[in-house]
Structure formats: C-alpha cells, structure tokens
Amino acid sequence: MDAYLLYGLAVVGLVLSLVKDKTKTTTALKKAWKAFEGILPQFLTVLVLVAVALAILDTATISRFLGTKAGIWGILGASIIGAITLIPGFVAFPAAAALLAQGAGATQIAAFVSSLMMVGVVTLPMEIKYFGQRVAILRNVLAFMFSIVAALFVGWMVSL
Amino acid sequence: MKKDLKRYSGVIVAIIAFIAFIVFLPVWRTKAIVSIVFQTKTMLLVIPPIFILLGLLDVWVPREKMIRYMGAGSGVKGGVLAFLLGSFAAGPLYGAFPFAAVLMKKGASFTNILIFIGAWSTTKIPMLLFEISALGPRFALSRLAIDIVGIIVIAFAIKAVLPKKEVARLYAQAETID
Structure with missing residues (x-):
C-alpha cells in the first residue's frame, strides 16, 4: 500500500518533469542512479543483516517473548527486539493486535512497536554513511530510551 | 575497479558470513532464505520511486x-x-x-x-x-x-x-x- 503511494508520486513527478524539461529530467534520473549506486554497498550489507536477524527473531519467537514476559523486563525485552528487527508495519501491526487480544500488555506492545519504527540497529551502516557515527548512534540511543517512555505513556493511556 | 572492490568489501564479508550461517546452522536456513528474499523484494519495490523522487527534488x-x-x-x-x-x-x-x-x-x-x-x-x-x-x-x-x-x-x-x-x-x- 505504501509502495503504491510512492510510485504514484514518482510517476506524476516524472511526467510533470518531462513535460517541462527533458534534459533536467535526464539529469534527475542520472542523479537518482548515482545516489543509489553510492549507497548500494550499505544496502546490500543491511539486507544480509536483516535476513539473519529475522531468521532468528521470527514472528513466532517475538510473539512468545512479548506474550509471556511481563513487567519492566518485558518492556525492555520488547524494546530490544523492536530495535533489532526490521518488520514492515503491515506485518507488525496485525501481529501486535493478535498478541494484545491474547492478553499481552499494551505497554510491552507499545515498546515493541515504537522501537521497531524509531530504532534501527541493522540499518546503522546506512545511517552512519549519511550522518556519521556520532549522530547515528546518538539518535538510536535516544530513540531507544524514548520508546520506553512512549510505551509507558501509551500503556497508561490505554489503561485509563 | 580496485576502488569498487574496496567499497564492496563489507558486502563480500557479509555474504560470506551469510553463506556460512545457512550452511552451518540448518535450523535457521529456510527462515533466513525466506527473509532475505522477502527483504530483497521489499527493497526492490520501494527503492526506485524514492530515488527518482530525490533526483527530481535535487533538480527542480x-x-x-x-x-x-x-x-x-x-x-x-x-x-x-x-x-x-x-x-x-x-x-x-x-x-x-x-x-x-x-x-x-x-x-x-x-x-x-x-x-x-x-x-x-x-x-x-x-x-x-x-x-x-x-x-x-x-x-x-x-x-x-x-x-x-x-x-x-x-x-x-x-x-x-x-x-x-x-x-x-x-x-x-x-x-x-x-
């Protein structure tokens, strides 16, 4: 669903650009290719890291972990799993909903969802390439801590 | 050529490690292959429009x-x-x-x-x-x-x-x- 939106925007943009200026459009496409080739090594490394992380931490394993461990350790564990994995939202949300229905804590689920989206351990090679080690690591550490705060807030709101 | 090889050295190491992973840890073999195929598909699907848009942004x-x-x-x-x-x-x-x-x-x-x-x-x-x-x-x-x-x-x-x-x-x- 995400992708359709992107393709729609890209196609509209390209057509408008072509109508206005053909040379500029060619330049844009050349730049797009160069930018892509520039990050390709990091992309491929991330691909392998993600595959391994998801093989070990598949949805069933994650579910078991989030479903049984409660309390602060459960929240911390959920954040760590979320930080390591890279699952698209359309896979993660239904899984999270099923867990909630089975009695998992809203706080744990919120911790998982938040750090899943904001923290990217496996995508660090790419982030470092553009933002340097300092910013990349700092951003991920702060986002990790924040995802716990966010989880506590969401858990509290849901419990009201 | 040499420069390219250096740029891709990390990828080569990662791929060798991945092959070792699926060879020596058969428990995770299928899952690892399924997930690398899935992730590759996602990336191939999402990447072209994002880079086209950033190219257009850069030019216009x-x-x-x-x-x-x-x-x-x-x-x-x-x-x-x-x-x-x-x-x-x-x-x-x-x-x-x-x-x-x-x-x-x-x-x-x-x-x-x-x-x-x-x-x-x-x-x-x-x-x-x-x-x-x-x-x-x-x-x-x-x-x-x-x-x-x-x-x-x-x-x-x-x-x-x-x-x-x-x-x-x-x-x-x-x-x-x-």
Missing part, C-alpha cells in the same frame, strides 16, 4: 527556496514543513537517509533534518491509519501524541550536543552527492 527545487522554507531561519514553519514531509512519506526508514542528505545539500537546517527523519520513522500517515484499525484509536493516537513530543525532543537534543564542526562536516559530505 532551487537552493534558495529550500533555505527559505526549511533553512536555519525558517523557524516553526520550517519544523512543521519538515514534519509533514516526513509524515507524508512512505517506505521504510532507510529510504529517509538518502532523501535527508539531498535536503541537507539544498540547505535545510540540521534540526529540521532530524525532525524529518523522526517523522519518517514513526508518524507516517498511511501507517497511522493502519495502526488505528489494528490496535485501536486509543493506542495509536496516544502513541502519535507522545511521538510528536519525542521527535522534537530528540531533534533538539542531538542538535544541542553535536559539535558545530561535526554538523559542518556532514553538510560538506552531503554537498558531494551529485
């Missing part, structure tokens, strides 16, 4: 405009624009990084770049609608509310502790994207 949006709307003097408006730009985006977080680099090259301020990345990571509109239907409005909307606060806090915190020299280095690096 003049630097002066970007500085005016999202530069250092753009104030709250610039922050809101960065937030909206990130929220209306689609695709995984790794798509945001090259896009952010082009925004930097065009003169968007660093705080706004960080807000853009934060918004892209967690407050995307299509995902929000999906989250509401899966986890309920109370869950999704309270997460959205706290996330907006978090994005701003994180952006300003990073900006505050980061030496000016490092910011300048990152901008110089973004400048080399062509």
Whole structure:
C-alpha cells in the first residue's frame, strides 16, 4: 500500500518533469542512479543483516517473548527486539493486535512497536554513511530510551 | 575497479558470513532464505520511486527556496514543513537517509533534518491509519501524541550536543552527492 503511494508520486513527478524539461529530467534520473549506486554497498550489507536477524527473531519467537514476559523486563525485552528487527508495519501491526487480544500488555506492545519504527540497529551502516557515527548512534540511543517512555505513556493511556 | 572492490568489501564479508550461517546452522536456513528474499523484494519495490523522487527534488527545487522554507531561519514553519514531509512519506526508514542528505545539500537546517527523519520513522500517515484499525484509536493516537513530543525532543537534543564542526562536516559530505 505504501509502495503504491510512492510510485504514484514518482510517476506524476516524472511526467510533470518531462513535460517541462527533458534534459533536467535526464539529469534527475542520472542523479537518482548515482545516489543509489553510492549507497548500494550499505544496502546490500543491511539486507544480509536483516535476513539473519529475522531468521532468528521470527514472528513466532517475538510473539512468545512479548506474550509471556511481563513487567519492566518485558518492556525492555520488547524494546530490544523492536530495535533489532526490521518488520514492515503491515506485518507488525496485525501481529501486535493478535498478541494484545491474547492478553499481552499494551505497554510491552507499545515498546515493541515504537522501537521497531524509531530504532534501527541493522540499518546503522546506512545511517552512519549519511550522518556519521556520532549522530547515528546518538539518535538510536535516544530513540531507544524514548520508546520506553512512549510505551509507558501509551500503556497508561490505554489503561485509563 | 580496485576502488569498487574496496567499497564492496563489507558486502563480500557479509555474504560470506551469510553463506556460512545457512550452511552451518540448518535450523535457521529456510527462515533466513525466506527473509532475505522477502527483504530483497521489499527493497526492490520501494527503492526506485524514492530515488527518482530525490533526483527530481535535487533538480527542480532551487537552493534558495529550500533555505527559505526549511533553512536555519525558517523557524516553526520550517519544523512543521519538515514534519509533514516526513509524515507524508512512505517506505521504510532507510529510504529517509538518502532523501535527508539531498535536503541537507539544498540547505535545510540540521534540526529540521532530524525532525524529518523522526517523522519518517514513526508518524507516517498511511501507517497511522493502519495502526488505528489494528490496535485501536486509543493506542495509536496516544502513541502519535507522545511521538510528536519525542521527535522534537530528540531533534533538539542531538542538535544541542553535536559539535558545530561535526554538523559542518556532514553538510560538506552531503554537498558531494551529485
């Protein structure tokens, strides 16, 4: 669903650009290719890291972990799993909903969802390439801590 | 050729490690292969439009405009624009990084770049609608509310502790994207 939106925007943009200026459009496409080739090594490394992380931490394993461990350790564990994995939202949300229905804590689920989206351990090679080690690591550490705060807030709101 | 080999040395190591992983740990073999195929498909699907859009942005949006709307003097408006730009985006977080680099090259301020990345990571509109239907409005909307606060806090915190020299280095690096 995400992708359709992107393709729609890209196609509209390209057509408008072509109508206005053909040379500029060619330049844009050349730049797009160069930018892509520039990050390709990091992309491929991330691909392998993600595959391994998801093989070990598949949805069933994650579910078991989030479903049984409660309390602060459960929240911390959920954040760590979320930080390591890279699952698209359309896979993660239904899984999270099923867990909630089975009695998992809203706080744990919120911790998982938040750090899943904001923290990217496996995508660090790419982030470092553009933002340097300092910013990349700092951003991920702060986002990790924040995802716990966010989880506590969401858990509290849901419990009201 | 030699330069290319050096650039791809990390990939080669990763691929060798991956082959070793699926050879020596048969328990995870199928899952690893399934997930690498799935991730490759996702990336191949999402990457072309993102890079085409960033190419178009680079060519069509003049630097002066970007500085005016999202530069250092753009104030709250610039922050809101960065937030909206990130929220209306689609695709995984790794798509945001090259896009952010082009925004930097065009003169968007660093705080706004960080807000853009934060918004892209967690407050995307299509995902929000999906989250509401899966986890309920109370869950999704309270997460959205706290996330907006978090994005701003994180952006300003990073900006505050980061030496000016490092910011300048990152901008110089973004400048080399062509």
